[in-house]
Amino acid sequence: MSSALRPLLPRFGARAAVSVSTPRVTSRVPMVTNNIYRGYSTNSDAKKSGNGTLLFLGLAALGGAGGYYYHNSTQSIKTPSITEAKTKSVDYNQVYKDIAELLDEDSDYDDGSYGPVLVRLAWHASGTYDKDTKTGGSNGATMRFKPESTHGANNGLAIARDLLEKIHAKYPNISYGDLWTLAGVCAIQELGGPTIPWRPGRQDAISAQSCTPDGRLPDATKKEDHARHIFYRMGFNDQEIVALLGGHSLGRCHPDRSGxxxxxxxxxxxxxxxxxxxxxxxxxxxxxxxxGGWQYVDKNNTDVMMLPIELDMYHDKGFKKYFDLYAKDENKFFEDFAKAFKKLIELGVPFKGDEKVYVFPKTTE
Known part of the structure; x- marks a missing residue:
């Protein structure tokens, strides 16, 4: 969209986008003045792009298998290198509102919204959890440190982390783990998704001592059994895996991020x-x-793609019934996604049990 059109949009501009080929309006996202919508940008190498592969299928031949491995991959996150969370002095409702204000502040960024890259940050910070060793996850926010920040799956996420620094500067008592996951919840809700209950309690690591090893996020070039291996390790079942995959309705892939x-x-x-x-x-x-790699594209619109592993998952007997269910029933998808995403961002977090659960109202309603 031309910057000249920007004043014609309300503040939630990019959040009201609809399909370019088959326009649609849902009751969850308010209509835009004069029926002006933002669809996808046809420039896949958009300046300042950073979404990479949005969620968990972000590894490709261009760096997915490589990277660093931290030698102490079984170290518990509960170490002296973790700071105590200071949750009582943070106005989380206002933090949510401030993040919402950031989402579409740059109309030249990708498709006009920082929302997808913030969802990806929450995902990749949380999806490193290992239920057997009880390491990884959003507690610690270890992606702030090398080598984890340089893992192939995290290409481009410095954009999201840097964007949220202005929020952290305003609310210095919020932990980065809480900030990143709250930003993911905010982005999903503000872009028309379901309401996701959220609670604080994540603590910050102060060094790379607690970084997770590379390779804990899926490789999009592999088969459906690989997806099960990765997500079963976190504690998800087939239904939850497919529900979480629906987050790919947001964002795009970039050749310099995921390949x-x-x-x-x-x-x-x-x-x-x-x-x-x-x-x-x-x-x-x-x-x-x-x-040298390959992907699937829509025969009638080759700008739209699917990852190799996604078609394999769709044709898998155990997965397919959930894909078909969510294609027919958006309300069921929203319900199941909200539950699975809440579970994802809470993996490995040392909650005390007395944390307030927040249900943030959408600013677009």
């Missing part, structure tokens, strides 16, 4: 069940990439 190119659907700043519909209803063909 893949394009959005999963034409409205990458709207949280809907369109991802599942696209998998079920479109004709997918293979496309070779300049880097």
């Amino acid at each position: 893949f190119v394009g959005p999963w659907q034409e409205a990458p700043t709207m949280f809907t069940n369109e991802y599942y519909k696209a998998l079920a209803e479109r004709k997918w063909i293979k496309k070779d990439l300049d880097n």
